[in-house]
Amino acid sequence: MQKEEIISIATKVSEGTATRAEMAAYIYHLDQVITEHPDWEALPEEEREQIGFEMRSFIREDIQGFKPIVLQPSRSIWPRIAVAASILMVCFAGLWIYKQEQDNYKNRFLANDLGPGKNSAILTLTNGRKIKLSDQLNGELAKEAGIKISKTTDGQLLYELQPSSATGKISTPVYHTLTTSNGETYQLRLPDGTLVVLNAASSLTFATAPDERGARKVSLSGEGYFEVFKDKQHPFIVKSGTQEVKVLGTHFNINSYKDDGNIKTTLVEGIIGVSAIAPNADKSSIAKLTILKPDQEAVFNGKDFKVKTVDPEFALAWKNGKFVFQDERLELIMKQISRWYNVKVEYEDEDEALKDIAIGGSISRFSKLSKVLSKLELTGLAKFKLEANKIIVLK
Helix, strand or coil: CCHHHHHHHHHHHHHCCCCHHHHHHHHCCHHHHHHHCHHHHHCCHHHHHHHHHHHHHHHHHHHHCCCCCCCCCCCCCHHHHHHHHHHHHHHHHHHHHHHHHHHHHHHHCHHHCCCCCEECCEEECCCCCEEEHHHCCCEEEEEECCEEEEECCCCEEEEEECHHHCCCCCCCCCEEEEECCCCEEEEEECCCCCEEEECCCCEEEEECCCCCCCCEEEEEEEEEEEECCCCCCCCEEEEECCEEEEECCCEEEEEECHHHCCEEEEEEECCEEEEEECCCCCCCCEEEEEEECCCEEEEECCCCEEEEECCHHHHCCCCCCEEEEEEEEHHHHHHHHHHHHCCEEEEHHHCHHHHCCEEEEEEECCCCHHHHHHHHHCCCCCEEEEECCEEEEEC
């Protein structure tokens, strides 16, 4: 039944001119809708019973050929039926809109719904061997340069010094790379005890031991969370693009996705120095040096640092299994969703204003993609359509 038909029949019912067939078709939804309406509950119980009895009588007569005891509703009861019909018209129109929305939801989302990312990555050894970690059983994976590499039961990649190398003196450090694709994340415990968690579409290149100058150097692309093991003799250095972070022991997050434009370094505890490497110069040349304290974030645009006080929980939300947005640009939100669900994003008519919409909210990263998009739609600022491996952002 179309919306126009519902309204037309409801009008006839409220005026007392509806045929029995029209009454039957319309009042069929009485129990499901009208009885939940507060105005219906306000009617005296005996009147509700009488209206319900007569309406059901008409339905049984039309559907089953049953002849009701009451052939026509009494004149005194018609006004009450009219009230019931008016209430039902409003309720049913709302129900019709809801059903249309549900059908729309199914058409836009459910047919091509996607699950969240998973715990997986590829480890590349010095000799070029690649190990897909999700395909490996727990336990020892490889040995190289005095290091034992294992996959733990909690889904972590663990590097351990062998007993013969307990002093930590390894003559020739070797370099490994841990890489996550879209829709993947992984945890790594370095030989010195430092914990690194990689977000989707990220990579970390690291040495199995300090270099000749005693530094523990790693290179990050994408996003990573670090809990650096404190060692005053061996500073920990993270290079990401043209930025370097130097620490002794601390917790921090670096977001350095190239397509995001800026590099964000957020300090949770400890103190770190954030530097910009001078272009076309030796890597040790420092163009700028900025010191961060806990609850501070440095945003580097390639030239300058902007430091601000923040709540680190926003930067660490991804590590804690959540999407948390605080007046975030829709374009950046969709990039996060794109990486985690391994899906492309397109904008209706490439509308730049649509990309600049600011949205706030939070939802689990373990939710289905349809649920995440539905929650974003609750803001009323944008709509989404999910096609095969593609999200279309609509006005």
